[in-house]
Amino acid sequence: MYKPVDNRNAISIDEARKVIVENIGSVKLGSEKIPSIESNHRIIAQDVVAPNDYPTFRRSGYDGFAMLQEDLTKLPRTLKVVGDIPAGADFDRPLVSGEAVRIMTGGYVPDGADIVVMLETTRMIDKDTVEISETQHKDNITPIGDYFKKGDILLKKDTEINPGGISLLSAFDIQDISVYKKPTIGIITTGSELLHPGEQIVNGKIFNSNGPMIRNLCKENGADVISYTQIKDDPNKLKTAVNDLLDKCDVIITDGGVSVGDFDIIADLAKSSEKLLFNKLEMRPGSVTTAFIYDNTLFFGLSGNPGACFTGFYLFVEYALRLMQHQTSNCIECIATLNAEYTKTNMYDRILRGQYKFVGNHIEIGRVGGDASGNLNNLQRATCMFEIPRGKSITPKDSELRTWLLPFK
Amino acid sequence: MYKPVDNRNAISIDEARKVIVENIGSVKLGSEKIPSIESNHRIIAQDVVAPNDYPTFRRSGYDGFAMLQEDLTKLPRTLKVVGDIPAGADFDRPLVSGEAVRIMTGGYVPDGADIVVMLETTRMIDKDTVEISETQHKDNITPIGDYFKKGDILLKKDTEINPGGISLLSAFDIQDISVYKKPTIGIITTGSELLHPGEQIVNGKIFNSNGPMIRNLCKENGADVISYTQIKDDPNKLKTAVNDLLDKCDVIITDGGVSVGDFDIIADLAKSSEKLLFNKLEMRPGSVTTAFIYDNTLFFGLSGNPGACFTGFYLFVEYALRLMQHQTSNCIECIATLNAEYTKTNMYDRILRGQYKFVGNHIEIGRVGGDASGNLNNLQRATCMFEIPRGKSITPKDSELRTWLLPFK
Numbered sequence: 001m002y003k004p005v006d007n008r009n010a011i012s013i014d015e016a017r018k019v020i021v022e023n024i025g026s027v028k029l030g031s032e033k034i035p036s037i038e039s040n041h042r043i044i045a046q047d048v049v050a051p052n053d054y055p056t057f058r059r060s061g062y063d064g065f066a067m068l069q070e071d072l073t074k075l076p077r078t079l080k081v082v083g084d085i086p087a088g089a090d091f092d093r094p095l096v097s098g099e100a101v102r103i104m105t106g107g108y109v110p111d112g113a114d115i116v117v118m119l120e121t122t123r124m125i126d127k128d129t130v131e132i133s134e135t136q137h138k139d140n141i142t143p144i145g146d147y148f149k150k151g152d153i154l155l156k157k158d159t160e161i162n163p164g165g166i167s168l169l170s171a172f173d174i175q176d177i178s179v180y181k182k183p184t185i186g187i188i189t190t191g192s193e194l195l196h197p198g199e200q201i202v203n204g205k206i207f208n209s210n211g212p213m214i215r216n217l218c219k220e221n222g223a224d225v226i227s228y229t230q231i232k233d234d235p236n237k238l239k240t241a242v243n244d245l246l247d248k249c250d251v252i253i254t255d256g257g258v259s260v261g262d263f264d265i266i267a268d269l270a271k272s273s274e275k276l277l278f279n280k281l282e283m284r285p286g287s288v289t290t291a292f293i294y295d296n297t298l299f300f301g302l303s304g305n306p307g308a309c310f311t312g313f314y315l316f317v318e319y320a321l322r323l324m325q326h327q328t329s330n331c332i333e334c335i336a337t338l339n340a341e342y343t344k345t346n347m348y349d350r351i352l353r354g355q356y357k358f359v360g361n362h363i364e365i366g367r368v369g370g371d372a373s374g375n376l377n378n379l380q381r382a383t384c385m386f387e388i389p390r391g392k393s394i395t396p397k398d399s400e401l402r403t404w405l406l407p408f409k
Numbered sequence: 410m411y412k413p414v415d416n417r418n419a420i421s422i423d424e425a426r427k428v429i430v431e432n433i434g435s436v437k438l439g440s441e442k443i444p445s446i447e448s449n450h451r452i453i454a455q456d457v458v459a460p461n462d463y464p465t466f467r468r469s470g471y472d473g474f475a476m477l478q479e480d481l482t483k484l485p486r487t488l489k490v491v492g493d494i495p496a497g498a499d500f501d502r503p504l505v506s507g508e509a510v511r512i513m514t515g516g517y518v519p520d521g522a523d524i525v526v527m528l529e530t531t532r533m534i535d536k537d538t539v540e541i542s543e544t545q546h547k548d549n550i551t552p553i554g555d556y557f558k559k560g561d562i563l564l565k566k567d568t569e570i571n572p573g574g575i576s577l578l579s580a581f582d583i584q585d586i587s588v589y590k591k592p593t594i595g596i597i598t599t600g601s602e603l604l605h606p607g608e609q610i611v612n613g614k615i616f617n618s619n620g621p622m623i624r625n626l627c628k629e630n631g632a633d634v635i636s637y638t639q640i641k642d643d644p645n646k647l648k649t650a651v652n653d654l655l656d657k658c659d660v661i662i663t664d665g666g667v668s669v670g671d672f673d674i675i676a677d678l679a680k681s682s683e684k685l686l687f688n689k690l691e692m693r694p695g696s697v698t699t700a701f702i703y704d705n706t707l708f709f710g711l712s713g714n715p716g717a718c719f720t721g722f723y724l725f726v727e728y729a730l731r732l733m734q735h736q737t738s739n740c741i742e743c744i745a746t747l748n749a750e751y752t753k754t755n756m757y758d759r760i761l762r763g764q765y766k767f768v769g770n771h772i773e774i775g776r777v778g779g780d781a782s783g784n785l786n787n788l789q790r791a792t793c794m795f796e797i798p799r800g801k802s803i804t805p806k807d808s809e810l811r812t813w814l815l816p817f818k
Contacts, residue, residue: 040625041817054785057612061783087642088602090612106602106713106783108613147784155789162818163629164788167622167715171615171785173606193497193515197582203466203499204517206580213576216449220572233496304515306576334767358743361771361809374470374515375556376463376580379573380564400770408450409571 008280010287013349017319019277019291024323026275026293027250029180036169039161041222042179043325048155051172053145058109061140065122065130066113067100069139076133078125085110100130109141116140158326182224183324186245187214190256190266191304192232209376210255210309214302217313220408221321221330223251235268242269246295250324253317256304266290266301273299282390284348286312291320298324306376311351311385314406330407331385335400339366342388342395349390353382356405365403383409417689419696422758426728428686428700433732435684435702436659438589445578448570450631451588452734457564460581462554467518470549474531474539475522476509478548485542487534494519509539518550525549567735591633592733595654596623599665599675600713601641618785619664619718623711626722629817630730630739632660644677651678655704659733662726665713675699675710682708691799693757695721700729707733715785720760720794723815739816740794744809748775751797751804758799762791765814774812792818 011019031045060066067079084102085091094112095101103109103116121134148154154172155165161179169177189211193204201207208230218225227245231237238254245252254266270276273292279301281287285308290301298320302312319329336356344350355368365386369378386403388395395401420428440454469475476488493511494500503521504510512518512525530543557563563581564574570588578586598620602613610616617639627634636654640646647663654661663675679685679701686700688710694717699710707729711721728738745765753759764777774795778787795812797804804810 037621037624040629052610055615056610059783085613087600088613106615142783147781147786159789162789163622163625164719164785164791166625167618167719167788168785170606170621171618173604173608173610173616175606191496195582197579197584199582201461201465201582204494204497206464206515207582209576209580212446212579213572215446216572216575220449310573310576332767335770337770358741361744361746363770374468374551376573376577377556379576380568380571382573 008288010280010282011278012282013315016278016281016291016316020316020320021323023275023277023293024298024320026296027183027298027324028296029183029250029324031178032181033176033178036166036175036177039169039177039179040163040166042161042182043222043327044155044157044159044161045178045180047153047157048169048174048177050148050150050152050154051174053150054148054171055142055144055146058144059142060103060105060107060109060116061142062116062118063105064103064117064119064140065100065132066095066103066109066116067132068095068097068113069115069136071097072115072117072132072136075135076131078129078131081128081130114139114141160325160327180325182222183250183321184248185218185223185225186227186249186252187211187218187225187229188238188241188245188252188254189214189230190233190238190254192234194230194232194256196230210302210304210306213306213379214253214255214309214313217318218253218321221318222325223321238266238269246297249297251298251300251317251321253300253302255302255309269294269299270301282348283311283387284346284350286315286351287348289316291316305374306379307353307371307374310353310379310382314385314404315351318407331404332407333402333404334363336363336365336384336386336403338386338395338397338399338401339364341397342367342399344388345392345394346388346390350388351385352388353378354384354386355381356384356403363403363405365401382406417697419689419691420687421691422724425687425690425700425725429725429729430732432684432686432702433707433729435705436592436707436733437705438592438659438733440587441590442585442587445575445584445586448578448586448588449572449575451570451591452631452736453564453566453568453570454587454589456562456566457578457583457586459557459559459561459563460583462559463557463580464551464553464555467553468551469512469514469516469518469525470551471525471527472514473512473526473528473549474509474541475504475512475518475525476541477504477506477522478524478545480506481524481526481541481545484544485540487538487540490537490539523548523550569734569736589734591631592659592730593657594627594632594634595636595658595661596620596627596634596638597647597650597654597661597663598623598639599642599647599663600639601643603639603641603665605639619711619713619715622715622788623662623664623718623722626727627662627730630727631734632730647675647678655706658706660707660709660726660730662709662711664711664718678703678708679710691757692720692796693755693759695724695760696757698725700725714783715788716762716780716783719762719788719791723794723813724760727816740813741816742811742813743772745772745774745793745795745812747795747804747806747808747810748773750806751776751808753797754801754803755797755799759797760794761797762787763793763795764790765793765812772812772814774810791815
């Protein structure tokens with residue numbers, strides 16, 4: 001019943017990420033066309049090219065009068081106001097010497113005109129005559145194609161679109177774009193101790209808290225959770241659950257069943273996989289976090305322990321989900337300053353959950369709540385994770401530590 | 410046709426935000442019950458309290474054997490293994506002296522037992538007998554209520570829920586929670602120059618790019634865009650559009666119609682409002698950004714200029730949307746180091762769009778693309794904004810500047 005666990009070869013966080021990078025190619029995301037207006041935070045699958053010059057007409061940079069520069073060689077000069085061009089209007093003929101038209105910011109500069117004089121520097125002599133007395137230094141006209149030429153790349157392949165990109169697509173009336181499909185995820189939480197919502201609490205049993213957390217972490221990180229199941233510790237049930245998902249999912253995340261002494265069914269599956277990525281890490285919590293490729297599906301076996309599950313998700317699953325979409329992690333890695341001595345020492349690098357704040361031009365980090373990995377008290381409040389390096393000495397206040405600022409927190 | 414614009418009183422970014430803070434109380438968000446599993450990034454409207462102690466039973470911290478401490482006064486000691494308690498199992502009677510039970514991490518510690526000895530430090534003599542030879546320093550038992558006591562506040566009112574909070578709610582089987590309703594937004598883009606998607610490009614006209622940007626910015630910042638319209642510069646059309654929205658929207662955002670020389674219908678509306686918050690700012694771009702309260706609805710008049718619209722949204726609309734939900738801005742304000750000399754000087758504080766990166770323990774910022782506010786080229790790529798203070802001298806490399814790191818970028 002209690003299988004001996006194979007000797008496992010522990011690797012570092014960076015080594016584990018390197019192995020993910022080297023093997024992520026096994027998981028291929030297809031692409032799909034979607035409406036640009038709904039593409040926020042999707043990843044562009046092919047370069048988006050300008051279908052036309054932009055601006056498409058010579059545009060006035062200011063509110064004022066359009067006219068010919070040759071009329072301004074001797075100042076002051078009065079010109080006949082032959083019309084006005086409000087926003088959105090065309091003008092039906094070229095302007096000629098001696099004429100001016102009233103024009104709005106962004107308005108169409110008529111042919112013939114080659115300067116816009118700002119309203120503030122003009123004076124109306126009567127309702128049809130404007131006087132210019134100041135020397136002009138700029139023409140205040142944005143030429144056709146000044147911002148973008150037809151054929152320019154507007155948004156590169158592998159760009160994550162944001163509202164700024166949507167404004168650009170809209171300016172060119174590009175209504176649909178090609179994006180990578182969202183990674184499809186199956187989540188299988190294992191554990192005979194897990195109750196379903198609404199069940200009676202009894203000795204030995206707990207409600208499943210990691211499953212709902214993983215589900216929401218996947219969603220907020222741009223993945224599509226297409227299946228979510230909760231099963232007892234039973235190798236056959238797990239096999240069935242996995243087989244049901246293999247064809248449908250790019251990534252399968254299991255939770256529980258990875259600890260020494262557990263039924264260790266995930267370890268068995270990992271052993272039979274094409275490619276074990278890692279099954280032991282030089283860190284706490286989450287040292288037994290496991291990853292492997294099976295049937296072109298990326299598997300993550302997260303620890304059933306809440307703190308370890310949380311840590312494993314941010315350090316490896318988030319990293320992989322972003323990588324599959326050709327993106328870097330949204331966990332910003334930086335060096336931050338510890339706000340108080342940390343006295344525990346450890347044989348392993350310890351990843352603590354904490355909070356950060358900007359103080360002047362640097363980042364200060366501190367612990368939040370207890371760091372018992374079974375305790376749920378700080379998963380909500382943690383906004384960063386930081387690393388206490390292994391060793392026998394305490395970590396003093398003001399230590400500069402490797403830190404990950406967590407996204408969407 | 411070209412109305413003179415009233416003299417406007419310019420205030421600073423901080424003063425404008427202060428005025429928003431002082432008046433945000435006019436806009437009240439109700440609350441609603443929603444399923445906890447779908448509450449990610451919603452804001453809790455009342456304290457969530459623990460319905461029970463947690464853990465609900467004495468829980469083993471390790472894989473090993475549960476037994477009585479009194480049996481360990483003389484070592485080595487052998488004990489009879491009377492059963493095992495896998496994850497999720499109960500035990501039917503109290504343990505007595507001389508007995509041990511095999512127990513899993515997280516397992517139920519039976520009555521009578523008061524210590525769990527880690528598996529690694531035990532030895533099986535035969536299949537029913539375990540030997541303990543090492544002195545124990547900890548009991549490895551998590552008592553009932555050790556993490557949370559019944560009645561403890563699990564999540565405070567005004568907390569933005571994240572996946573960690575959802576795990577906590579799930580652990581207590583709290584299936585529904587009370588959250589603030591999302592702010593409802595109406596967006597009205599004004600401008601006779603604006604084409605609708607699919608229309609033919611003609612001289613003087615452009616596709617609406619700000620509208621789709623604002624719409625997506627609102628959505629990603631937790632608001633519910635319930636109406637989106639595009640109208641020509643026409644005071645009557647604007648009045649009709651506003652009247653249609655007043656009852657339904659917490660916030661109405663108009664875009665365009667705020668510049669000097671524009672038809673300035675927003676300024677008219679602002680004048681007739683209960684409370685003008687501001688209509689001129691000491692900054693560029695976006696100096697004419699306007700805000701007022703009308704019929705308990707918060708109005709923002711953003712500039713039609715893309716860069717100014719972008720800047721105005723992040724500095725004021727995002728700020729207000731978060732404030733309405735009792736949150737601080739997601740734009741992290743910090744001091745960052747300029748990576749290259751900026752030679753332009755300005756009478757106004759200039760807000761540039763840029764990119765940031767962590768270099769060691771501080772943040773380096775730089776410009777991205779041109780900063781012409783009519784140019785759409787860097788709205789996608791900007792990940793921060795920073796302030797070049799007004800003045801007559803150039804801003805040298807390594808200047809430490811007020812910076813806002815933009816969220817969801």
